[in-house]
Amino acid sequence: xxxxxxxxxxxxxxxxxxxxxxxxxxxxxxxxxxxxxxxxxxxxxxxxxxxxxxxxxxxxxxxxxxxxxxxxxxxxxxxxxxxxxxxxxxxxxxxxxxxxxxxxxxxxxxx
Amino acid sequence: xxxxxxxxxxxxxxxxxxxxxxxxxxxxxxxxxxxxxxxxxxxxxxxxxxxxxxxxxxxxxxxxxxxxxxxxxxxxxxxxxxxxxxxxxxxxxxxxxxxxxxxxxxxxxxxxxxxxxxxxxxxxxxxxxxxxxxxxxxxxxxxxxxxxxxxxxxxxxxxxxxxxxxxxxxxxxxxxxxxxxxxxxxxxxxxxxxxxxxxxxxxxxxxxxxxxxxxxxxxxxxxxxxxxxxxxxxxxxxxxxxxxxxxxxxxxxxxxxxxxxxxxxxxxxxxxxxxxxxxxxxxxxxxxxxxxxxxxxxxxxxxxxxxxxxxxxxxxxxxxxxxxxxxxxxxxxxxxxxxxxxxxxxxxxxxxxxxxxxxxxxxxxxxxxxxxxxxxxxxxxxxxxxxxxxxxxxxxxxxxxxxxxxxxxxxxxxxxxxxxxxxxxxxxxxxxxxxxxxxxxxxxxxxxxxxxxxxxxxxxxxxxxxxxxxxxxxxxxxxxxxxxxxxxxxxxxxxxxxxxxxxxxxxxxxxxxxxxxxxxxxxxxxxxxxxxxxxxxxxxxxxxxxxxxxxxxxxxxxxxxxxxxxxxxxxxxxxxxxxxxxxxxxxxxxxxxxxxxxxxxxxxxxxxxxxxxxxxxxxxxxxxxxxxxxxxxxxxxxxxxxxxxxxxxxxxxxxxxxxxxxxxxxxxxxxxxxxxxxxxxxxxxxxxxxxxxxxxxxxxxxxxxxxxxxxxxxxxxxxxxxxxxxxxxxxxxxxxxxxxxxxxxxxxxxxxxxxxxxxxxxxxxxxxxxxxxxxxxxxxxxxxxxxxxxxxxxxxxxxxxxxxxxxxxxxxxxxxxxxxxxxxxxxxxxxxxxxxxxxxxxxxxxxxxxxxxxxxxxxxxxxxx
Numbered sequence: 001x002x003x004x005x006x007x008x009x010x011x012x013x014x015x016x017x018x019x020x021x022x023x024x025x026x027x028x029x030x031x032x033x034x035x036x037x038x039x040x041x042x043x044x045x046x047x048x049x050x051x052x053x054x055x056x057x058x059x060x061x062x063x064x065x066x067x068x069x070x071x072x073x074x075x076x077x078x079x080x081x082x083x084x085x086x087x088x089x090x091x092x093x094x095x096x097x098x099x100x101x102x103x104x105x106x107x108x109x110x111x
Numbered sequence: 112x113x114x115x116x117x118x119x120x121x122x123x124x125x126x127x128x129x130x131x132x133x134x135x136x137x138x139x140x141x142x143x144x145x146x147x148x149x150x151x152x153x154x155x156x157x158x159x160x161x162x163x164x165x166x167x168x169x170x171x172x173x174x175x176x177x178x179x180x181x182x183x184x185x186x187x188x189x190x191x192x193x194x195x196x197x198x199x200x201x202x203x204x205x206x207x208x209x210x211x212x213x214x215x216x217x218x219x220x221x222x223x224x225x226x227x228x229x230x231x232x233x234x235x236x237x238x239x240x241x242x243x244x245x246x247x248x249x250x251x252x253x254x255x256x257x258x259x260x261x262x263x264x265x266x267x268x269x270x271x272x273x274x275x276x277x278x279x280x281x282x283x284x285x286x287x288x289x290x291x292x293x294x295x296x297x298x299x300x301x302x303x304x305x306x307x308x309x310x311x312x313x314x315x316x317x318x319x320x321x322x323x324x325x326x327x328x329x330x331x332x333x334x335x336x337x338x339x340x341x342x343x344x345x346x347x348x349x350x351x352x353x354x355x356x357x358x359x360x361x362x363x364x365x366x367x368x369x370x371x372x373x374x375x376x377x378x379x380x381x382x383x384x385x386x387x388x389x390x391x392x393x394x395x396x397x398x399x400x401x402x403x404x405x406x407x408x409x410x411x412x413x414x415x416x417x418x419x420x421x422x423x424x425x426x427x428x429x430x431x432x433x434x435x436x437x438x439x440x441x442x443x444x445x446x447x448x449x450x451x452x453x454x455x456x457x458x459x460x461x462x463x464x465x466x467x468x469x470x471x472x473x474x475x476x477x478x479x480x481x482x483x484x485x486x487x488x489x490x491x492x493x494x495x496x497x498x499x500x501x502x503x504x505x506x507x508x509x510x511x512x513x514x515x516x517x518x519x520x521x522x523x524x525x526x527x528x529x530x531x532x533x534x535x536x537x538x539x540x541x542x543x544x545x546x547x548x549x550x551x552x553x554x555x556x557x558x559x560x561x562x563x564x565x566x567x568x569x570x571x572x573x574x575x576x577x578x579x580x581x582x583x584x585x586x587x588x589x590x591x592x593x594x595x596x597x598x599x600x601x602x603x604x605x606x607x608x609x610x611x612x613x614x615x616x617x618x619x620x621x622x623x624x625x626x627x628x629x630x631x632x633x634x635x636x637x638x639x640x641x642x643x644x645x646x647x648x649x650x651x652x653x654x655x656x657x658x659x660x661x662x663x664x665x666x667x668x669x670x671x672x673x674x675x676x677x678x679x680x681x682x683x684x685x686x687x688x689x690x691x692x693x694x695x696x697x698x699x700x701x702x703x704x705x706x707x708x709x710x711x712x713x714x715x716x717x718x719x720x721x722x723x724x725x726x727x728x729x730x731x732x733x734x735x736x737x738x739x740x741x742x743x744x745x746x747x748x749x750x751x752x753x754x755x756x757x758x759x760x761x762x763x764x765x766x767x768x769x770x771x772x773x774x775x776x777x778x779x780x781x782x783x784x785x786x787x788x789x790x791x792x793x794x795x796x797x798x799x800x801x802x803x804x805x806x807x808x809x810x811x812x813x814x815x816x817x818x819x820x821x822x823x824x825x826x827x828x829x830x831x832x833x834x835x836x837x838x839x840x841x842x843x844x845x846x847x848x849x850x851x852x853x854x855x856x857x858x859x860x861x862x863x864x865x866x867x868x869x870x871x872x873x874x875x876x877x878x879x880x881x882x883x884x885x886x887x888x889x890x891x892x893x894x895x896x897x898x899x900x901x902x903x904x905x906x907x908x909x910x911x912x913x914x915x916x917x918x919x920x921x922x923x924x925x926x927x928x929x930x931x932x933x934x935x936x937x938x939x940x941x942x943x944x945x946x947x948x949x950x951x952x953x954x955x956x957x958x959x960x961x962x963x964x965x966x967x968x969x970x971x972x973x974x975x976x
Binding site (some may be wrong): 029047062075 | 127
């Protein structure tokens with residue numbers, strides 16, 4: 001069953017976006033597509049959360065935006081990771097790993 | 112990208128947002144077509160999936176909108192919650208700041224009223240005090256001859272008008288009892304210079320300003336209310352001034368109180384009126400109004416030219432005279448400027464100390480709040496928001512503190528008036544919007560000074576992260592920043608105490624001064640007189656003799672005398688004296704302080720006569736007694752008696768024989784060494800003459816008896832200004848007392864704040880290290896060792912603070928050099944006493960936490976592990 005935005009913590013969505021963008025410059029549509037594909041259709045990001053999140057990350061200086069042509073030649077806004085965003089992603093990743101590892105440990109031990 | 116884009120706030124424009132969303136919808140449509148939908152279907156489905164486009168855009172816009180108001184309200188709410196949650200902490204901070212900001216605003220309100228604001232007249236910066244003086248005598252005579260004033264008015268090209276006035280007391284006798292009131296005689300153009308019109312009635316007419324013209328009086332608002340109950344039909348009523356009927360022609364507005372707030376009425380003097388040789392008869396104080404755009408330098412140059420021209424015209428009287436032009440505000444403020452800035456400097460140091468105290472309190476507070484802060488971090492709050500929130504809390508505390516402090520500022524005018532009624536413009540001190548704004552600005556500065564460092568330190572990420580992990584804090588007992596703050600507080604307190612100590616020592620020294628006369632048991636008073644009476648010297652002489660005889664006959668009176676000026680109270684009347692026997696040009700010119708006294712003066716004041724005799728009160732040639740300083744300065748090793756002197760400025764008084772030498776007395780002020788003085792034998796009272804009575808018992812107990820006796824012989828005159836001589840001293844030193852009392856108060860407050868800071872920091876250190884102490888006690892450490900260790904921790908910082916304070920005081924007390932008497936700015940005993948005091952108080956403040964540390968129960972603390 002797909003997980004909707006409300007089930008995702010805001011911080012987690014930010015981290016996912018940063019992670020996707022880290023793979024290379026990408027537009028909003030591309031990000032929602034990749035999250036769906038990589039999570040094997042488990043995570044569906046609503047556009048209503050995606051775009052505010054993108055703009056928020058841009059405002060914080062973690063993302064940089066540039067207009068360019070898409071594969072099909074349409075004008076699209078491409079996002080890429082800034083140096084600051086790179087650092088932020090690293091720290092969030094390590095936090096996430098600790099947290100998920102800890103949760104997993106508990107779940108396994110308590111079984 | 113063009114340069115302006117980087118300056119403008121980064122905000123996605125609507126068009127950009129639209130095209131970004133359009134792109135997404137087009138891609139979705141393509142996707143749907145690929146999945147097999149018809150283009151219309153695909154587009155509708157894509158739109159549907161996307162939802163309301165406008166709502167989106169609104170949400171995206173929200174990201175950019177800085178919600179200042181919302182954030183501020185939320186921060187304020189949480190700040191209020193914070194204050195409610197920790198009342199003790201909040202009250203400590205609020206009271207500290209209320210005291211410091213309040214005291215600062217109070218002193219500022221005095222500075223604002225006295226130094227910063229213009230005088231309460233229209234275009235007051237054009238008003239100048241203009242003096243004539245002889246540059247050869249060190250202390251100039253400032254009064255101006257009325258004819259010279261008229262010359263200046265005629266010849267100058269930089270003033271709109273120049274006017275003169277003279278105040279004297281007069282007896283008003285339309286009421287049941289004669290009342291002594293103060294009248295200012297004013298020359299024509301008086302109201303023109305002030306640019307003030309009567310609030311009721313009219314100005315003087317040219318007729319009233321001519322010799323033998325009709326009498327007229329303008330009365331002050333205060334006199335109008337006091338005496339006539341603010342009667343709106345007062346114009347036209349008659350006053351009886353020294354027996355002369357004088358109609359009231361108008362009432363001046365309440366703000367007009369020149370020359371001083373004692374002035375009850377103003378009467379016109381014809382231009383150039385004189386009671387003696389016109390160019391030597393100096394009795395006007397002169398005020399001028401500059402023409403618009405004229406500078407002080409231009410006015411000075413212009414009047415200098417005018418006076419040089421007069422000097423050529425009247426070489427004998429005007430040849431040596433110069434003209435001084437000073438802004439009226441400067442001459443009004445006088446020497447208070449230094450005292451006020453000194454007070455402002457010290458009260459600002461006090462504010463710093465208070466801020467440092469608050470920093471220390473906030474630091475220990477943020478240590479306790481680290482858990483809360485780390486929770487908020489983990490919930491995703493950005494650091495900036497946390498810092499703003501912490502600053503909002505500090506600001507709220509400072510705001511409440513400054514609000515409370517306004518009560519102190521509101522009391523300022525009362526405090527200043529009761530401590531130094533003689534302070535110029537003291538009646539203008541009051542609480543107004545400027546002072547409220549000032550204390551608001553203070554609270555902002557205090558917030559930044561004391562809130563920024565704790566807020567930045569308290570929100571350090573690594574700190575909060577590490578603390579989030581270990582609930583059990585192993586904070587080191589050393590927190591260098593907090594101890595540095597304690598050291599700074601101690602240093603500043605030492606500086607303030609040193610200043611206060613020096614002022615106190617000055618006062619003590621003044622008390623020990625031997626004035627050269629005996630000021631105890633002397634009662635002083637004055638009688639209402641006017642200058643018109645000086646026309647008939649014989650009658651005046653009889654009057655003076657009869658008053659002195661009345662006094663002599665009064666039981667309880669041991670001696671009585673008259674003198675122009677009160678001994679020991681600053682009053683300068685210095686002129687150059689000409690030696691009739693001739694004097695070599697190589698010898699210094701004779702410049703002496705002049706006193707006009709009756710023969711009984713020396714006996715009454717108990718000033719010893721060293722040689723010769725006291726004044727002869729005969730109608731023969733005038734005589735003069737000089738003091739020892741005079742003899743030593745101008746006749747070293749030569750006989751003095753028998754020489755004749757004449758005052759250059761009192762030319763019409765004739766040559767007088769020196770017939771006696773008296774001991775040195777501090778005539779010009781207790782804090783001034785005796786200067787060469789000539790006592791002119793003048794057994795005739797004039798307006799302003801003081802009667803001095805040596806009484807057997809406490810001086811003031813005789814006042815009523817004397818008043819009654821004089822009323823019996825002179826029923827038309829009012830007797831006023833009864834005061835013991837020592838009261839005059841105290842009044843003369845009022846400004847010194849004001850700065851001494853206030854500075855001592857500030858210094859004591861600073862010391863207590865520093866000790867509270869020391870106590871708080873050491874207590875915190877003791878709390879944090881409880882387990883360590885418990886462990887050491889369990890391992891066999893002695894309680895005495897623990898006490899010594901903590902005591903030393905506190906005292907070591909204080910000793911360093913004292914050393915820094917000593918250095919600071921060494922530099923800063925030099926600024927006070929002119930305000931001290933009999934003590935050097937770097938007086939070692941004072942500084943040592945201050946440091947001893949600080950260390951003693953600091954030892955007590957450290958001992959309490961140190962003893963508490965030693966009382967730790969090892970088992971108790973270790974069990975808590």
